[in-house]
Amino acid sequence: MGFKSLAMILGVFMLFVVMPGAHAEDVVKIGIVAPLSAPGGVETGQALVDGAKIAAEELNQSGGLLGKKVELVIGDTSGVPEKGTAVMERMVTHDKVVAVGGEAHSSVTMAEMEVAHRYNIPLVISEAWADEITAKGYPEVFRLTVCNSLIYSKAAKWIKDSGFKHVAVIGENSDWGMGVIKVFKDNLMAAGVKVTSFSAERTTTDFTPQLLQLKSASPPVDFLVDGFTGAGELLMIKQAYELGLAPTKNCALLGAGMDTLYPGFWDTVGEAGVYVLSNPAGLPGIPKTETSEKFTQLFKDKFQREPDAVAMEGYDTVMVIAEAIKLSGSTASKELIDAMENKLSWLGTRGTITFSKEKNPPWAYHLWMDVPVFIIQYTEFKQDPSKAAILWPEEYATVESYIQPPK
Amino acid sequence: MLMLAQLVNALVIGTLYALMSLGLSLIFGVLKLVNFAHGESLMVGGYLYLFLASFFLSHSCGLPLPLALITSMAAVFVFGLILERLFLRSAYERKTARYDEYVILVTFTLGIFLQNLALPLFGPYNRQAPAIFTGRIKIGDLVIAGDRISAAVIAFLIIALLLFFLYRTYLGKGLRAVAQNPDAASILGISVARMRGMAFGIGISLAGVAGALLGPIFLVNPGMGVPFAIKAFVIVVLGGMGSIKGTIIGAFILAMVENFGSILLPDPTRALAYKDAYGLLLLILTLLFRPQGLFGEKERRA
Incomplete structure (x- = not known):
């Protein structure tokens, strides 16, 4: 040069x-x-x-x-x-x-x-x-x-108080997903609720083998936690619904990731999204x-x-x-x-x-301790999260308890 | 009953795996190149089907979804012919030095380009393509999702058609002849250059139609092809590079191993986490003990 x-x-x-x-x-x-x-x-x-x-x-x-x-x-x-x-x-x-x-x-x-x-x-x-x-x-x-501990220790208490007996958690193997599994396990098992957990690669697209396994679990799974973000979260909801596992009369489904809150949610999961639970850290206008x-x-x-x-x-x-x-x-x-x-x-x-x-x-440390968290449930197809039923916390709840799907 | 349900799921996934890997195998057999843009061809097919299906649905054409499927497959075929003509034929005809390295770079670049073109063009969002058949099929306790079973049946039909084409028609025999020995085929009057274009077009269109069938099941996004392309590589190496029979059997083996591996592993909490590892483990074992693959030919060295 x-x-x-x-x-x-x-x-x-x-x-x-x-x-x-x-x-x-x-x-x-x-x-x-x-x-x-x-x-x-x-x-x-x-x-x-x-x-x-x-x-x-x-x-x-x-x-x-x-x-x-x-x-x-x-x-x-x-x-x-x-x-x-x-x-x-x-x-x-x-x-x-x-x-x-x-x-x-x-x-x-x-x-x-x-x-x-x-x-x-x-x-x-x-x-x-x-x-x-x-x-x-x-x-x-x-x-x-x-943070996981702040919300899921409370959500776990709500699950126990609502009378669910066997909780299954499928979480992505990221810091967040593994944290979801850990907090649910720690809090629910201490309270005497059975917890089955799986972790999976974040790019997983087919959850059918595990969902089939959960379908024939005993005692029957009555609460499924979808601990994924992105496409995985949507695909798990879609597949659980197609297999007749959740959300159904017998089993509730909580989508822990935030992909349950966007218009794309309804376009991708369709009618499977009705009765899905979600946990946003804030809702417009509340408070x-x-x-x-x-x-x-x-x-x-x-x-x-x-x-x-x-x-x-x-x-x-x-x-x-x-x-x-x-x-x-x-x-x-x-x-x-x-x-x-x-x-x-x-x-x-x-x-x-x-x-x-x-x-x-x-x-x-350096956390906003009073951050509002909600557990909401969709009751209609294409519902906006701000119109969904609020189950928890009690001061903002719009319904008395979890709404069981008819089928 | 649980095992039967798992088996059905593995067969469904296996059929779809076979469809997308056959294209890769065919291209390797005839053009002697590994198509690193295979996953992106799958993505192109997924998007084409998504847009054509919604267009046909809104214009109420006779059978909108099958029409969208066939049109997207045909479009990807033409796309493949053009790509081969533009980027691969010259390298072959001019006897480019380092042909192998050249085609790797070309297909690799093409893959990156297509993925990054799709990102601003279609947005990064997950999209749901309409399935030809929705709902569930119930046989006793067995529940199968409608979109999966319809995709598997269509994939099966396409594979059957492909096999008929390859083994029973003049053009198909020509393709296989070029794959076996291009010089001999050329002496016997087969246009090697034409067969190469044909093989690339068909190979890519198989990936495209696989994308169109996978879109309704696993959502459409610019990166959708990547995990499937990796699986296709595993399958083709497992079955034997360029072997049609090997590819089909390899696809079912991989689907079975993935499906049953993730429920039979002694530690159930981790079983699903290793799902992709099962396939790669299979690949390592194949490379160690049978590098030519299950049905591949050993290289003959003079």
């Missing part, structure tokens, strides 16, 4: 290095990581980004942050941990984001938080539920959604807050559909980061982390968000 070509390569390289620096002065960049292609939960990722975009628009309309415009840097992680690491690295080193928010897969989050920890960049998790994420105790990591009403209206105007839990989380994520920037008057990591940990108390779409400093149990 001659001197000339070497100089040219160096020149081009310098161009790339210098350019973003010059640009970074007049905008505040916030990174959003989300699964936007398979094998990730694509509809979840899209909802998250949609919610985040509304927040950015709102911020810019009211003058931005610290007198600068807000720019979202959106990164597709495909639900693959290695991609999450790469996207985070690029956001921090090349795009120079001040904070990152988002993500809907625990395994990917576990990879991303290592990068956040290394560069000391605040990471606000929107929709990843594994306990380990906050239990690791990284000061940079905050979570404004539930009714000023922010939730404003957000619901903006979301409907822009996307022509009802917002869902994940869209609300996406909005809250960007707004919480913005609030921390306003509170500290700075974009320095240290100040932002301090603001979120000690000063933040912001009325979001699902209630007032504060982050706990409690380290016992470990997963409580």
Whole structure:
């Protein structure tokens, strides 16, 4: 290689290095990581980004942050941990984001938080539920959604109180899916409910062998937990219904992943979706807050559909980061982390968000402890989640107990 | 009864596996290349069927779904002919040095291109294609999903037609002749170049129709072909590269091993997690003890 070509390569390289620096002065960049292609939960990722975009628009309309415009840097992680690491690295080193928010897969989050920890960049998790994420105790990591232990210990109690006797859990072998299996096992077996569990590769498409096995189990399975995300979650519901296993008169079905909340759910599972249970971390307008009403209206105007839990989380994520920037008057990591940990108390779409400093149990650290969680049940074909029956918690319940399918 | 239900499921899946792997086997036999874009051809077929079916349904054509199936298969066949003409024929006719490496790169690139083209074009969402027959079939305690049984029956018919074509028609014999010995076939007046195009078209269209049949059962998305392509590779190696009989038997063996492996393993909580591992274990064992596959020919070295 001659001197000339070497100089040219160096020149081009310098161009790339210098350019973003010059640009970074007049905008505040916030990174959003989300699964936007398979094998990730694509509809979840899209909802998250949609919610985040509304927040950015709102911020810019009211003058931005610290007198600068807000720019979202959106990164597709495909639900693959290695991609999450790469996207985070690029956001921090090349795009120079001040904070990152988002993500809907625990395994990917576990990879991303290592990068956040290394560069000391605040990471606000929107929709990843594994306990380990906050239990690791990284000061940079905050979570404004539930964790497995927080929701499924309560859901397990509800299952036991509703009189179910034999619970089967089929979970994906990811940090989240394995966590679902563990929490159900720990809580239900202690209460004397029989639990059968299977784990499977996330790309599994045919659950028929296991479902057939469950169909002839004794005592009969009366509650099936579908611990998958993406295509797997939908296929399990479809196959369980086709085989006459669940949801039926004899067996309930809980779709634990968020793919039960999107229009695609009805297009893919069809009538199998009626009577399916779901557990969203938030429902539009419950509880009714000023922010939730404003957000619901903006979301409907822009996307022509009802917002869902994940869209609300996406909005809250960007707004919480913005609030921390306003509170500290700075974009320095240290100040932002301090603001979120000690000063933040912001009325979001699902209630007032504060982050706990409690380290016992470990997963409580930097978690929003009062995050609302619901168990809902679809009662009609093509029903919107916001119109479904609410079974739990009691204060918001619209029906007295689980609705048994007629057949 | 449980075992019977499992057996029926394994047979259904096996028939679909056989259909998609036969294309790969045929292409390997005649063109001597491994089609790394096989999974993506399956995906193209899945989407074509999805769109054609909804178009025909909304325009109330006579038998909309079978028509959509045949049209998508034919379209993928033409697509295969064009691809062969554009990317593979020149390499063969000009006797490109390193033909093997060239075709691997071409089909590999094609696969990545198609998948990344589908992503922005159709969106990453899971789509449900309409099944020719829905509902359930009940025989005593045995329940079979309608979409599966109809897909398996159609796949069986297509395989039967393919076998008739390969063994009983002039064109089919020509294809097999080129697979056995292209030089001898050429001396006897068979156009090797034409047969190669034909084999690629038919091979891809088999993947396409398999995608059209799998779409209603396992949902359509841009990455849908990837897991099936891996299974097709296992099947073709297991049965013997290029052997039609071996491919069909290999497909059923893999379906049985996957199905029964995931219920008979002593630790039931992990049995399903290893589902894909059973197939790969089978592949490793084949490569170790019978590298030419069950019905493959040993390479003759002069």
